[in-house]
């Protein structure tokens with residue numbers, strides 16, 4: 001984490017590791033992460049979204065750990081998780097639960113020493129008819145053991161395939177109401193992450 005300087009007040013810059021639970025090219029969830037990054041760039045000083053791609057991670061197999069080391073893709077992933085101030089998970093619900101790719105990433109990051117602990121997190125889901133609510137509560141359950149601290153509200157459940165049209169064919173978010181919900185969630189994440197780090201609230205947020 002770094003301290004950015006402004007003329008009037010110092011703005012603490014928080015780095016958000018954002019992970020999409022969908023590997024699909026036109027993924028709506030990855031689209032939510034792109035939209036969140038744009039909102040932060042344009043409207044939330046002090047919050048920087050870094051999309052952490054998990055598509056290169058092998059399936060978890062502890063035989064791949066040699067002398068306490070991990071395969072290169074896993075090492076690189078764990079480094080990015082360790083370096084983040086907080087997390088944003090954007091994931092579809094698959095069969096009432098967490099997507100396999102996201103669970104795999106959570107598990108690799110959990111191998112000792114656990115890389116997730118003591119950071120704030122928020123969850124988004126673009127899914128079918130449920131909007132992904134069941135998967136979000138399963139992510140929270142896993143996060144309990146990993147010592148991740150989730151914001152409670154606002155909850156954002158996006159019914160990706162119901163009108164009004166929310167994503168274009170490339171998975172880009174085009175729905176103003178969902179953008180508004182994203183903005184509120186990001187501000188809540190920022191405030192909670194700063195609190196958890198014992199830092200003062202940023203005075204310029206939301207400008």
Ligand SMILES: Cc1cc2nc3c(=O)[nH]c(=O)nc-3n(C[C@H](O)[C@H](O)[C@H](O)COP(=O)(O)O)c2cc1C
Pocket residue numbers: 022023024026027028029030091092093094095096097126127128129130131132160
């Ligand atoms: C294997 C599978 C299981 C799914 N199960 C659910 C489900 O339980 N609840 C739901 O709301 N949507 C479910 N869906 C729909 C996806 O969540 C939805 O298509 C979502 O937009 C996919 O995310 P993406 O666009 O980021 O790839 C399922 C899709 C797949 C492929």
